[in-house]
Amino acid sequence: MIYDYIIIGAGLGGLSAGLNLVINKKKVLILEKNSLPGGLFSTFKKGRFEFDTSGYDIYNYGNLEHVGELQKLLNKYEIDIDTKVIPFNSRIKELSTKKEFELKGEFEDLILELGDSYPGVIEKLKELVKISKEIHEGVEKLLIDEIPGEEEYTNFYKYLDKNALDVLKEMKIPKEVINKLSIWWLDIGSPLNKLSFIDFMDFLEKLIFKKDVVLCNKNLDFIMKLVNKYQALGGKIYYNSEVINIINEDIKIVETKDGLQYKGKYIICDLAKRYVFKDLIKDEYKDVNKLENARTIGANGVVIYLGLNKSYEELGLNNYKYYQFVTLDSGTNIKYMNNLNHNTWIGYVPNVVNENASPKNTTILVLKQIYFDDVFKNQQAQDYETIRNDIADNLISQFEEAFMVDIKEYIEEISIATPFTIERITNSVNGSMYGYMKKGYDNSIHRIISYDDEEIAGISFVGASSLLGSGVDNTIYSGYSVTNRLLKEKE
Numbered sequence: 078m079i080y081d082y083i084i085i086g087a088g089l090g091g092l093s094a095g096l097n098l099v100i101n102k103k104k105v106l107i108l109e110k111n112s113l114p115g116g117l118f119s120t121f122k123k124g125r126f127e128f129d130t131s132g133y134d135i136y137n138y139g140n141l142e143h144v145g146e147l148q149k150l151l152n153k154y155e156i157d158i159d160t161k162v163i164p165f166n167s168r169i170k171e172l173s174t175k176k177e178f179e180l181k182g183e184f185e186d187l188i189l190e191l192g193d194s195y196p197g198v199i200e201k202l203k204e205l206v207k208i209s210k211e212i213h214e215g216v217e218k219l220l221i222d223e224i225p226g227e228e229e230y231t232n233f234y235k236y237l238d239k240n241a242l243d244v245l246k247e248m249k250i251p252k253e254v255i256n257k258l259s260i261w262w263l264d265i266g267s268p269l270n271k272l273s274f275i276d277f278m279d280f281l282e283k284l285i286f287k288k289d290v291v292l293c294n295k296n297l298d299f300i301m302k303l304v305n306k307y308q309a310l311g312g313k314i315y316y317n318s319e320v321i322n323i324i325n326e327d328i329k330i331v332e333t334k335d336g337l338q339y340k341g342k343y344i345i346c347d348l349a350k351r352y353v354f355k356d357l358i359k360d361e362y363k364d365v366n367k368l369e370n371a372r373t374i375g376a377n378g379v380v381i382y383l384g385l386n387k388s389y390e391e392l393g394l395n396n397y398k399y400y401q402f403v404t405l406d407s408g409t410n411i412k413y414m415n416n417l418n419h420n421t422w423i424g425y426v427p428n429v430v431n432e433n434a435s436p437k438n439t440t441i442l443v444l445k446q447i448y449f450d451d452v453f454k455n456q457q458a459q460d461y462e463t464i465r466n467d468i469a470d471n472l473i474s475q476f477e478e479a480f481m482v483d484i485k486e487y488i489e490e491i492s493i494a495t496p497f498t499i500e501r502i503t504n505s506v507n508g509s510m511y512g513y514m515k516k517g518y519d520n521s522i523h524r525i526i527s528y529d530d531e532e533i534a535g536i537s538f539v540g541a542s543s544l545l546g547s548g549v550d551n552t553i554y555s556g557y558s559v560t561n562r563l564l565k566e567k568e
């Protein structure tokens with residue numbers, strides 16, 4: 078049997094690619110190394126808790142008024158999911174100034190609040206909102222192979238290749254206001270002095286219009302909807318099938334760890350190119366490698382999943398998100414994030430936005446500490462467990478201290494994921510959670526435009542390391558966008 082397409086990896090990107098291909102009547106096989114689909118976006122059980130591994134903020138899904146691209150795509154796939162739009166509900170602490178504040182409501186509320194403190198800023202922020210809409214539309218056009226018109230999309234062209242921080246400064250937006258707009262930089266995975274203005278505006282548009290959305294059910298329920306639909310349309314998926322070799326001939330041969338071989342006309346990898354070049358394809362692909370090696374591997378991190386035996390109200394955890402930064406200036410803050418124990422982290426309390434997040438009178442708290450360097454690389458294997466437990470202990474203590482709450486005595490379950498865990502589960506390079514860092518010229522626009530130049534004959538890439546970078550919306554969209562290009566090419 079020769080498949081039209083073999084997809085390696087059943088993460089969000091791979092499943093979306095598979096679904097689009099079977100909808101278009103292709104013979105598709107997905108090979109997944111784990112016993113469950115979903116990759117980084119999954120759910121695991123521990124005791125009476127079911128923890129979602131990721132996806133605590135879903136962007137670009139939208140609502141009735143502003144339907145996001147993710148929602149449109151899932152409608153196309155006829156996948157129905159239950160979601161809830163959540164207004165801002167964050168508490169933020171800045172260590173350097175000892176300032177703490179809440180962010181509540183909508184982006185409009187933030188604009189009004191900033192306008193009260195900084196005269197003239199309202200007009201500038203409104204202009205930014207307008208620009209974000211235009212830029213987002215421009216990016217969407219490029220993604221469907223349309224060129225945004227130069228007259229209609231002047232800002233898109235004006236700001237192409239500009240850096241986010243530089244433009245905000247040029248617009249004379251006060252530093253304190255820029256810092257408040259930077260709060261989401263950890264969600265994007267790049268500080269504003271490295272991020273392109275286009276990527277920042279594209280994100281802002283989603284945040285402002287499509288809002289932040291959460292799933293009402295568990296991640297795995299959503300994943301199984303994708304899998305079931307894919308299988309119902311004739312797609313095959315084999316679990317426990319780790320690919321260890323790709324023989325890239327006219328008809329490609331994919332070999333799995335258990336010694337089986339599968340043949341396909343085309344391969345799609347839901348994986349980082351660096352891993353595929355190094356570990357799966359034995360040839361060298363010099364030109365593609367040159368481009369790829371210039372990229373920066375995205376952030377990795379430690380995630381602590383806590384099941385607490387009290388309600389969030391009793392614990393005093395009334396916000397959905399908790400951030401601690403050394404400073405709100407993202408470019409400066411990132412410099413403090415390159416050792417095992419540092420002071421920047423995010424906490425999520427899903428119960429605040431979803432009453433079914435965990436059993437009655439219990440709470441889930443997820444703490445995430447991010448690193449922009451491979452900080453685990455010099456650690457010895459025999460020290461791993463101690464290091465991991467120390468990081469968790471330190472992080473929980475910091476959280477207790479920062480927001481004056483008691484957590485440790487109510488811990489019923491704890492699970493700690495390190496970059497090693499993430500690398501072991503998904504083969505992501507250095508355990509990266511974010512694919513490649515969006516940085517300088519390696520921004521979405523360049524990735525979309527240069528996508529075809531970077532292609533190896535017969536092998537394509539989807540997911541976090543592909544066109545749009547990481548994120549639930551981006552990875553699902555990449556699966557759709559890349560397969561559409563392939564289907565068109567073959568017409």
Ligand SMILES: Cc1cc2nc3c(=O)[nH]c(=O)nc-3n(C[C@H](O)[C@H](O)[C@H](O)COP(=O)(O)OP(=O)(O)OC[C@H]3O[C@@H](n4cnc5c(N)ncnc54)[C@H](O)[C@@H]3O)c2cc1C
Binds near residue numbers: 088109116348505540
């Ligand atoms: C802790 C954390 C929190 C996050 N929070 C959010 C959030 O709030 N909002 C958001 O939008 N995004 C979030 N993300 C990002 C989002 O979850 C990811 O970008 C997305 O799930 C990645 O999907 P992917 O398609 O790139 O594939 P991956 O999830 O990386 O999946 C790749 C798949 O390939 C399989 N595989 C690997 N090697 C092989 C092989 N050799 N053979 C066969 N199969 C193989 C793996 O097992 C895996 O199933 C978060 C990520 C993490 C880690």
